[in-house]
Amino acid sequence: MAAPSGEACGLLERSVRQRVPPLLTDLYQFTMAYAYWRAGRHREPAVFELFFRDNPFGGGFSLFAGQHDCLLFLRSFRFTEEDVEFLRSVLPCSTDPAFFQFLRGLDCSGVTLRSVPEGTVVFARVPLMEVEGPLAVVQLLETSLLCLVNYASNAARFRLAAGPGRKLLEMGLRRAQGPDGGLTASRYTHIGGFDLTSNVQAGFLFGIPVAGTMAHSYVTSFSSLEEVCPQTLVAANGDAGPVDVISLTKGWLSRVCELLGSEPAKIREGELAAFLSYGIAYPQNFLPVIDSYSVGCSGLLNFCAVALALSELGYRPVGVRLDSGDLCGQSVEVRRVFRLCSQHFSVPAFDSLIIVGTNNISEQSMAELNRKENEIDVVGVGTHLVTCTKQPSLGCVYKLTQPLCSAAETRAKVQSSLQTLSPRHKRLQEPDAYTVALSETLHNLVQELQKCSSDSNNFLLAN
Amino acid sequence: MAAPSGEACGLLERSVRQRVPPLLTDLYQFTMAYAYWRAGRHREPAVFELFFRDNPFGGGFSLFAGQHDCLLFLRSFRFTEEDVEFLRSVLPCSTDPAFFQFLRGLDCSGVTLRSVPEGTVVFARVPLMEVEGPLAVVQLLETSLLCLVNYASNAARFRLAAGPGRKLLEMGLRRAQGPDGGLTASRYTHIGGFDLTSNVQAGFLFGIPVAGTMAHSYVTSFSSLEEVCPQTLVAANGDAGPVDVISLTKGWLSRVCELLGSEPAKIREGELAAFLSYGIAYPQNFLPVIDSYSVGCSGLLNFCAVALALSELGYRPVGVRLDSGDLCGQSVEVRRVFRLCSQHFSVPAFDSLIIVGTNNISEQSMAELNRKENEIDVVGVGTHLVTCTKQPSLGCVYKLTQPLCSAAETRAKVQSSLQTLSPRHKRLQEPDAYTVALSETLHNLVQELQKCSSDSNNFLLAN
Known part of the structure; x- marks a missing residue:
């Protein structure tokens, strides 16, 4: 940060x-x-x-x-x-x-x-x-x-509900109460335990790490592989000349379909074009949203094909984002496919791909997500976080x-103060003592002070 | 405005x-x-x-x-x-x-x-x-x-729930999502139908009429009549010299207590001092909050005493604010006392005093308020308005x-478009006609256009 x-x-x-x-x-x-x-x-x-x-x-x-x-x-x-x-x-x-x-x-x-x-x-x-x-x-x-x-209480509750292992991304600017409401939300959710924000101005003003890659609109803005430009990429080590990355990806797509027994006809060409275009622009930061059409029939396969092509050229793809449906179930299936690809194609980078889940997450769905089997590494939260739906004030x-x-x-x-006291503490003769316990910190502090005091007495005696 | x-x-x-x-x-x-x-x-x-x-x-x-x-x-x-x-x-x-x-x-x-x-x-x-x-x-x-x-939808719903006769005051700045969230809320609630705001900066930037007089803290900051300073007021017409307004008010307080059969011992002297002090500062804008202690035993009596003293000096008191308890029931009782004072002391200004109600008003309580008997002229709304509790996004x-x-x-x-059509409209022979009606405005517009067109034809023919 x-x-x-x-x-x-x-x-x-x-x-x-x-x-x-x-x-x-x-x-x-x-x-x-x-x-x-x-x-x-x-x-x-x-x-x-x-x-x-x-x-x-x-x-x-x-x-x-x-x-x-x-x-x-x-x-x-x-x-x-x-x-x-x-x-x-x-x-x-x-x-x-x-x-x-x-x-x-x-x-x-x-x-x-x-x-x-x-x-x-x-x-x-x-x-x-x-x-x-x-x-x-x-x-x-x-x-x-x-x-x-x-x-920062609302964010802290999401943090508790998510458990310590998962990264949390705040992405609520568009749902906030005006521009400054959005900045306020980004700042205090970070204080409350969120790791990342999508809000660039919050990164600029408060130094909060910013994150984000693409929306569905980016994916749906492509319809064919002809729109991919440039169509070549130089390997990460810069050794060879430009490689035709479209042919390379098509080859990987066939192999992935074969491995998973998928129907190539169901694959959306526009989605593949969008992933390829993004991968060529940011070969080291490839993390597309894979549910614009169908995760199982298109998005996951397209991701694997582009990520395998990038890996072959020495780049390290980052992961995927799921933004609809049963996030837990889908993440388990996505992880299974990643592991299969890693083993089958000997691409260990596929073992460390991350899965981001974002889909109208509330405190309750976050807690549920924590109880169910899933493979989600990063959770993005927007509306329910920044508007504090559960109690907005x-x-x-x-x-x-x-x-x-x-x-x-x-x-x-x-x-009225005396009335709060139990009669057994109010007895004038032989009352029960009202137990006042020291907290552990206070107990330690008292012991330390006693030690200091005895040390200082020793010092005085020595002098 | x-x-x-x-x-x-x-x-x-x-x-x-x-x-x-x-x-x-x-x-x-x-x-x-x-x-x-x-x-x-x-x-x-x-x-x-x-x-x-x-x-x-x-x-x-x-x-x-x-x-x-x-x-x-x-x-x-x-x-x-x-x-x-x-x-x-x-x-x-x-x-x-x-x-x-x-x-x-x-x-x-x-x-x-x-x-x-x-x-x-x-x-x-x-x-x-x-x-x-x-x-x-x-x-x-x-x-x-x-x-x-x-x-402005949330404000418009409050406006509809309140009915057209009542004035609405937005007072949610302190509950808004940060400073700019407060400004945004003041602006759009005004657009949505609110008449007034407590937010001074919103008045400055957007020209919204601002309103407000005093909080409970002002009332409770006084404990005795000795704190009232200055203790004199010149009549509105400026004719006579300074009048000892404390004695004048004490006189009115006795008469009010007598009229209502109230116990003078239950009256809070600090509250009377606060009202008097405010009335001396703003004799033409006297609208105190009267429920800091007890409306019936103290606040209403103190208000009447100060308002009668101000009236005697030619000033026109404005009204009272109720901020807790059963607003409807209290407003009916307050109005009854105002009418009684107006008749008994021959002070017609008491017939046009306004009653402001503010107490965590939600859309639901606003609608209830509209159904129950009450005498509230202005309703102030804060939290539920600016945070849109019912649906914050x-x-x-x-x-x-x-x-x-x-x-x-x-x-x-x-x-898919064809599937939305009923089979009887889709029959290839003798289908039912799909009725397309014109709205009244559109119908009038068509008639007008036909008239214009016929006029213009006449014109052409005439030429």
């Missing part, structure tokens, strides 16, 4: 500024900020907590991500003259002009953001972020922060905390 | 350029474009059709929108040197360097976009757009066009059409 370039990092920061101007918020943040300002309360210290109420997808956890974008947003939070003039046009005309002067000078220099570390497992009702600063300013940040705090909230709460409120809290 | 300014239009165009660079696409578009280029097919004329396969949300139609963004995207489609260098780093190293030279010169000047008009009702399997141009170029456009063609596809298809293919099409 290539790290994003310095330019890309700069672009990312500029992109956050452009994507999240301070006007990208709900109007009521401004009317409230004005009311605070009018009452002279705008500089009062305030703390808001950002949290969600229920773990998403019916699961037991969520994942926190988005801190970096939040920091960039805070850093660039400043109103332009154009912003202020627009606000003047939409706020009630009774708004004191001095408020707009106040907005002109506003930034987040007085704001402190405390947050759980990026990428940590988080739970319902536990604050993910605490935003502390002047009341009017932290109020104005609410909507943008809620919008920026994204979650986490429902985070941003609540003002009240550390100055009244005696009566604290009294009520004490009572 | 303010039209977007010239600057905003320019911003919108720049924003599309920045949001949809030509790299915002799937990698396989580039590998395919290269293979076409390598085979000398990149300039071949091609036509792709963009359509969807099933009407969304289990309904009978969809709505088309996004044409304008598509046009801006095509107009600005051009690779920067940085884009080309990134592509060089991710495409296989065997890629011919001349391909990158080809990309440097690429634009959409040879591309024709035909589309159904923006905002039209559309149906499954009918092309929404036809993109015609050089094969490699129209291939490269696929993912971005699919991502840009958005749909339409699943549009972009398919290469084949007008040069073979005789065999045409023959097969003829056969």
Whole structure:
């Protein structure tokens, strides 16, 4: 995975500024900020907590991500003259002009953001972020922060469902909520455990490895071998002159049909032309989609013929993509044919061909795929991943905390808190102890600290 | 509704350029474009059709929108040197360097976009757009066009469910798929029939009317009347000096409690302070959220007291927002109290107060709300609107059409087409006629044309 370039990092920061101007918020943040300002309360210290109420997808956890974008947003939070003039046009005309002067000078220099570390497992009702600063300013940040705090949870669930051995490719850009929704999805699914994305701009901005070869439209755009051009290829070692790769492939196709007992009449010439054309363009990156017509009667045979021709010329074909039907069953049959070709034609490269499966994969079908016999090495996921079909929103909230709460409120809290305790712990005489266990990490940390402390005591004694 | 300014239009165009660079696409578009280029097919004329396969949300139609963004995207489609260098780093190293030279010169000047008009009702399997141009170029456009063609269908369904009389407010920014997802949602829900948005940037860029007053956090940030500042207000006509609005409101609160038989002890002083503070800041735009504590025991009484005080000073309060519980039932009770106050205190302004309802509204709860007795004038919708919970993706596809298809293919099409016809229409002798009816509009058009034609014949005869 290539790290994003310095330019890309700069672009990312500029992109956050452009994507999240301070006007990208709900109007009521401004009317409230004005009311605070009018009452002279705008500089009062305030703390808001950002949290969600229920773990998403019916699961037991969520994942926190988005801190970096939040920091960039805070850093660039400043109103332009154009912003202020627009606000003047939409706020009630009774708004004191001095408020707009106040907005002109506003930034987040007085704001402190405390947050759980990026990428940590988080739970319902536990604050993910605490935003502390002047009341009017932290109020104005609410909507943008809620919008920026994204979650890698859905991708992480797909990762868990897929098991650790399989590579996962995100390919949901076309189904995302607008262009930036697509970028957001690519970024956070990578954070959540996906290995690859089809989104080139996500590769450019975030350094995520990109992948992809061909669509069905490429295959169906060919109808005959006459369209293949050039029709020759030089061997990988460059030794001999150009080889007539069409004749070579036709020869291999006959042998493959014979080996598998297939009918040459059912083979689609356009598909063979498409594979050959792609193989000639990218002889070291040959991975076609083989189900445009029929995997068993045409696509698999055409793949094997072109891949065997490329192998004969010293190139290493990569694999195939299955995009419809019973992915598991087909992958098993495809693998069987690869092994047969490897043995029969003595082409060991056929043992390491990869099979990519893509076909409207949901969390459920991913889990099923993991239970059934199959030979799929890479799974591509689009719609269900980027739209979070199962639960498209986490429902985070941003609540003002009240550390100055009244005696009566604290009294009520004490009572309700006591009610959570079992009577056997509340007995005034000889109560049962409430067991508080240390986690393994905390236990180890305590032991280490004790050791350090004893070492340091020894050191003091020695001196 | 303010039209977007010239600057905003320019911003919108720049924003599309920045949001949809030509790299915002799937990698396989580039590998395919290269293979076409390598085979000398990149300039071949091609036509792709963009359509969807099933009407969304289990309904009978969809709505088309996004044409304008598509046009801006095509107009600005051009690779920067940085884009080309990134592509060089991710495409296989065997890629011919001349391909990158080809990309440097690429634009959409040879591309024709035909589309159904923006905002039209559309149906499954009918092309929404036809993109015609050089094969490699129209291939490269696929993912971005699919991502840009958005749909106002979900908003239109909410509009239909709400009935024509009620105003609809979109307030989903915080639940959207990233910042731009929020802007996209605000724009297309407005197109789909929503009247207002809470999203200020959407107001700035697209001229959508913005609305919003206060959140619960504003209410809970106050705890006592001492926090109200300033404590005076000058009457609307400016005649008298500053009036002690706290005493005035306290007086009204007693009278309201007496009228409704309410217990003054249950009233939250902090809520009254918040309402008063807001009312002093915006005396002509007073619309608080009244369910932070209890609508019946506190919020409604506090609202009436402040609104009556404002009315006495010649201001016109706007209304209330309900954000939890049984919106319909509460709205009926709130309206009853408004009417009672109007009559009892002779304040006719109380007859035109509006009630806003916002509480996790779905298409289903909107339809229910339309069936039950209620007094809600404006409904605010967030999560279910912007995330399209019911079906978060339409699943549009972009398919290469084949007008040069073979005789065999045409023959097969003829056969399957004939199979769709009933045998009684296929009888070779005395077949039943297949009734083709004219729509009313078409019938009128034909009559008009006949009339024109007869007029023009008359004209010819006369000459």
